Amino acid sequence: MVEHVVVIGGDAAGMSAASQARRRRGADELRITVFERGSFTSYSACGIPYWVGGLVSEASDLVARTPEQHRARGIDLHTGTEVTELDLTGRRVRSRELATGEQRWTSYDQLVLATGAAPVRPALPGFDAPGVHSVHTLPDGEALLDTLARTGPADGRRAVVVGGGYIGVEMAEAMLLRGYQVTLVHRTPEPMPSLDPDLGALVREGMVKLGIEVVPGAEAVEVLLGPSGRPRAVRSTVGEHPAELVVLGLGVRPRSDLARAAGLALGIHGGLRTDERMRVLDAEGARVDGLWAGGDCVEVRHLVSGRHEHIALGTHANKQGMVIGANLAGEALAFPGVVGTAITKVCELEIARTGLTERQATAAGLQWVTATVEASTRAGYYPDAVPMTVKLLAEQVSKRLLGVQLVGGPGAGKRIDVGAVALSAHLTVEQLLFQDLAYAPPFSPVWDPLLVAARKLAARLFG
Template identity: 75%
Template sequence: MTEHLVVIGADAAGMSAASQARRRRGPEELRITAFERGSVTSYSACGIPYWVGGEVAEADELIARTPEQHRARGIDLRLRTEVTALDPERRRVRSRDLDTGAQEWTPYDHLVIATGAEPVRPALPGFDAPGVHTAHTLPDGRALLDTLAGLRAPGGLGETDGAAAASPRRAVVIGGGYIGIEMVEAVLRQGYQVTLVHRTPEPMPGLDPQMGALIRRGMAKLGVEVVPEAEATEVLLGPDGRPRAVRSTAGEHPADLVVLGLGVRPRTALARAAGLPLGVHGGLRTDERMRVVDAAGTPLPGLWAGGDCVEVRHLVSGQHRHVALGTHANKHGLVIGTNLGGGEAAFPGVVGTAITRICDLEIARTGLNEREATAAGLDWTAAVVESTAQAGYLPGAAWMTVKLLAERGSGRLLGLQIVGGAGAAKRIDIGAMALGSGLTVQELIFQDLAYAPPFSPVWDPVLVAARKAAARI
């Protein structure tokens, strides 16, 4: 008997699950239907800032698999079709064609919920105006580029009497996390003067403040005006209905363009309406096989979930977190598809690894920061090391600062943070592997890392930080 797999969401987690299940089971064994309310599939949302900034020429370069490629593999992919209701008891979903309005119920044997996340857009005055952008989807990126193009044109957006702007265009980015930082770089590359408004004492709240201060100073060197500990309260509009300034608790900040980088939250309204239990961060909870579970941890029949709509276990703190990353989403899909295809796969959890940059300044973290370690009830110590990413005697060796957290007593590595120049940030993978393996800082010291002067000092800065932490323990 042919089983029917229904997938909601045709991006990383959803189509990875569908594709992996198809590799293992042919159409005669498993029929696959995927619903996607947008018009594109399997694209890199992480690449949008680099498209907006001009490093990626066309949106098509961000698309990994086209709808035609998915359909050629025997997946019934329905674009611009939104799932509007789930009925887990009767194992069916209701969908609506966004072009025709037609609705229908589709039965399933297995349902993969991969509805992703949605950008935070506060319900504040002016935040829904033209010229106030997010950068979450390809259409978001296109709309932002269209605004940029309009502002560049003589007599363009916001200009009167056809007169060209007499001063450089100004952009205000609201939010100092990863999305905000990347969008600061994107609009800088477009020639804008940029103001960053954020709530925390330093940008990048995922890092400790002393590391965030390095980022603030780096942005200041790029000409970015950083406004810390400020809450944006209103986007002030001109006569044309477009931004002229952002009002915050720190004052008014002139703006021709506003970009929101306030993070994302799980898109789980469908699941909530269907009575599925959600975690403390609003995401679906799953077991290691990525089956949706109830409050007691019991898998619910026929239900799977992955990607930015789920919460995952943090392997260091043991707590569940919402971590929206494409790397996780693709792994979730691989696990789901393998299990649906008759294999055995598990997703163990995450250690919170992330990396980004602003122009030549590289930024990375993994594990826990001080605030998170304290919240998890851990007794920790920290070590900070300033070094170079290459042998210091080489011309142009880039600076870097490493901060390492370890547990007192056991010596267990708890977290790693890196800020520095070229060649610094990918060292975070050393910490990610060590955290995933449960290494102590004493064990980390003697890991056989590669060395040659163009790549590292003879003692890698991460190992120097481990030595310093071990001495304190």
């Protein structure tokens, strides 16, 4: 008998699950149906700011596999189709074609929820006006580029970016590259709240040097419109900020409305909870038979804090999709969790973190010690060596590494991967200190900046 798998969501997690299952089981064993409300599949949403900024030429450059390519591989993919209801008892889903309104029920043996996340867009005056853009999907990017093309040369034009997280700082760079005068408005004391404030201050200083006006501690409350109905300013809790264009970077929330309506249990961040094989759990922690979930709609276990977090990244989504697809094909693959690694940049300034911040470590009930050092990306005498700052966080009693944060010039950011591996391996600060990292003057000082920070932190831990 042919088993039927239905997947809701055609991007990273959903199509990874479908593709992995199809590689392992042919159409004579496994029928795969995917419903995707948009028209694109398997694309890099993380690349949209660089497309908008002109660093990537075409939207097609961000697409890993088109709907036609998926269909050619034996996946019954329905784009422009929204799933509106889950019947978990009857093992069926109700879908609606957006173009025609036609609805139908589809039965399944196994169901994969990969509904992703939705951008936060407050219901505030003016936030739905033309010229106010979110940047979450390829159509969002197209709409913003259309606005840029319609308004003509950017000379003298002003853009306000609302939100100081990853998307906010990346879109500030994109608007700067497009020639706009840029203001970043955010409600936290420093941009990049995923960093500790002392590292966030370095990001602010770097952005100001680039000519970006950074307005901290300011919560946007209204987009003021001109006679044309388009933005003329953003009003925040600290004043008005002139703008012909507004970009929202206020984060995302799990798109879990379908799951909630079906009675499934959600975590404290609003995402679905799963076991290590990505099988959905109920409120008592028992597996829901025939139900899987992955990507931005789930909460994942943080390997350092032991807590469940909502961390919306394509890296996790693709791995979780791979795990689901392998398990659907009868294998036994597990997703162990994450350490919270992330990286971005603003022009030449690279920003990265992994593990816990001071605030997160305190919330997890840990006693911690930190050390911060200023170092160089290469040997100081080598051309193009630039400064970088490293901050390490460790548990006071066990001496294990808890977190790493980096801010610096080109060559700084990818060092975060050493920290990520160290955290996954539960290394102590002393063990990190004696790691055999590569050295040559074009790549690093003789003491790599992470090891300099580890040496300083070890001195504090061991007295």
